[in-house]
Amino acid sequence: MRYISTRGQAPAVGFVDAVLAGLAPDGGLYVPETWPTFTPEEIAGFAGRPYAEVAAAVIGAFAGDEIEPAELLEMCREAYATFNHPAVVPLVQIAPHAFLAELFHGPSLAFKDVAMQILARLYDHILGRQQRLQTIVCATSGDTGGAAVEAFRGRKNVKVVALFPEGRISEVQRRFMTAATEANVACVAVQGTFDDCQAIVKQTFQDKVLRQAVDLSGVNSINFARIAAQAVYYFTSAVALGAPHRPVSFCVPSGNFGDAFAGYVASRMGLPVAKIVVATNSNDILARTFQEGRYTRSVVQPTISPAMDIQSASNFERLYFEGVEREPVETARAFEAFATAGLIDIPPTAFAAMKAMFRGIAVGEDETRRTIVATLNETGELIDPHTAVGVAALKRSPDVEGPIVVLSTAHAAKFPEDVAKACGVTPELPRGAADLAGRPERYDRLPAETETIKAYVRAFAEA
Numbered sequence: 001m002r003y004i005s006t007r008g009q010a011p012a013v014g015f016v017d018a019v020l021a022g023l024a025p026d027g028g029l030y031v032p033e034t035w036p037t038f039t040p041e042e043i044a045g046f047a048g049r050p051y052a053e054v055a056a057a058v059i060g061a062f063a064g065d066e067i068e069p070a071e072l073l074e075m076c077r078e079a080y081a082t083f084n085h086p087a088v089v090p091l092v093q094i095a096p097h098a099f100l101a102e103l104f105h106g107p108s109l110a111f112k113d114v115a116m117q118i119l120a121r122l123y124d125h126i127l128g129r130q131q132r133l134q135t136i137v138c139a140t141s142g143d144t145g146g147a148a149v150e151a152f153r154g155r156k157n158v159k160v161v162a163l164f165p166e167g168r169i170s171e172v173q174r175r176f177m178t179a180a181t182e183a184n185v186a187c188v189a190v191q192g193t194f195d196d197c198q199a200i201v202k203q204t205f206q207d208k209v210l211r212q213a214v215d216l217s218g219v220n221s222i223n224f225a226r227i228a229a230q231a232v233y234y235f236t237s238a239v240a241l242g243a244p245h246r247p248v249s250f251c252v253p254s255g256n257f258g259d260a261f262a263g264y265v266a267s268r269m270g271l272p273v274a275k276i277v278v279a280t281n282s283n284d285i286l287a288r289t290f291q292e293g294r295y296t297r298s299v300v301q302p303t304i305s306p307a308m309d310i311q312s313a314s315n316f317e318r319l320y321f322e323g324v325e326r327e328p329v330e331t332a333r334a335f336e337a338f339a340t341a342g343l344i345d346i347p348p349t350a351f352a353a354m355k356a357m358f359r360g361i362a363v364g365e366d367e368t369r370r371t372i373v374a375t376l377n378e379t380g381e382l383i384d385p386h387t388a389v390g391v392a393a394l395k396r397s398p399d400v401e402g403p404i405v406v407l408s409t410a411h412a413a414k415f416p417e418d419v420a421k422a423c424g425v426t427p428e429l430p431r432g433a434a435d436l437a438g439r440p441e442r443y444d445r446l447p448a449e450t451e452t453i454k455a456y457v458r459a460f461a462e463a
């Protein structure tokens with residue numbers, strides 16, 4: 001399996017190189033040269049299998065012959081053994097045709113653990129084999145950092161620098177990062193927004209000298225292995241609800257569009273997905289895009305679902321690339337223009353193709369809070385603000401074919417203040433994380449300046 005860049009100016013690479021690189025050297029994103037597919041019989045065969053086995057099958061389809069299948073299965077077993085639920089991603093019914101897929105039973109209580117736990121094992125495996133030491137720099141809107149730190153702390157062949165926007169993530173989110181005591185982890189509070197952090201990471205990667213000096217790598221949702229790992233729960237959820245014999249729809253709380261794009265990937269692999277409802281908070285770039293056919297940036301507003309406070313959804317470039325029939329020159333033109341002008345007019349045929357699968361819905365803060373209350377009253381489930389954005393979008397989509405699965409992306413206890421303010425009930429941290437508030441914190445504070453942060457990364461990597 002070869003991976004090509006959406007911008008067409010980087011050579012094709014194998015799975016291992018695509019994973020280690022994260023972003024392609026031409027600034028594009030890696031996608032497989034062709035989509036691997038499963039037959040309906042193979043998909044039906046996933047029913048009742050342990051999550052780790054389905055994960056090994058789906059991720060294995062992308063790894064090809066670069067990772068030994070038995071070793072991949074072992075890594076998947078270890079990764080998903082860190083989860084606190086035997087199903088790994090259990091379904092909970094909330095209405096006659098609606099279900100929550102609980103993605104938050106991992107160590108940092110958010111869905112990013114699902115991908116990060118396997119990614120960290122893949123990295124350690126590959127780097128160990130190559131006798132290489134890499135430095136991972138990631139920008140986090142709250143949950144990626146915690147998941148990355150949980151997954152990578154103490155690993156021999158990797159150092160991690162996690163950049164988070166100061167004051168814009170919850171205390172619990174911050175503590176999942178800053179409580180790590182291992183020397184291979186550094187956390188930085190950046191005086192800016194998540195988009196600033198993400199832009200700094202992009203610019204850091206564009207510095208070829210630094211990239212080589214510290215063997216830089218990225219685990220943000222641009223990393224294709226994360227997308228592959230996220231496609232897995234679309235399969236397990238849909239199969240549990242009758243796929244491939246009937247189509248299933250999904251409602252996905254979205255920020256960087258990685259999670260929703262993974263649903264598109266599952267459908268390209270043969271899973272019958274009817275609709276993907278892309279649910280955003282008031283940072284509605286994706287909702288507007290799927291409504292209007294124009295991808296236009298606006299100013300980031302802080303919300304109670306901070307992991308989705310994003311106004312440039314990096315994975316959208318992958319969907320655009322598919323929409324323009326994999327035309328790399330057009331994709332490069334569009335996203336280079338977006339970087340400067342903040343605007344892309346989607347060609348009509350590409351937009352029609354996107355609309356066949358995606359619908360965008362933006363949910364305001366009051367509606368999010370009311371949905372937490374209503375869900376508690378109607379179902380007894382205490383949901384977090386990100387999940388509530390998804391459930392609110394579900395309620396506004398009565399015409400979407402069921403069964404429909406809302407991806408529940410975080411445990412309510414990750415956002416205790418806002419959940420309590422909305423519904424009067426304070427969610428409790430599950431066992432294992434209960435002592436989090438008592439652990440000492442360790443992090444540095446830096447201005448949102450690329451050069452300052454690049455110098456920090458170099459010093460940390462070389463220490």
Ligand SMILES: *Cc1c(COP(=O)(O)O)cnc(C)c1O
Pocket residue numbers: 110111112142143144221253254255256257258259260307308386409410
């Ligand atoms: C990251 C995150 C999202 C958004 O996922 P994307 O892949 O960036 O669209 C939603 N909810 C939570 C809790 C998250 O951590």
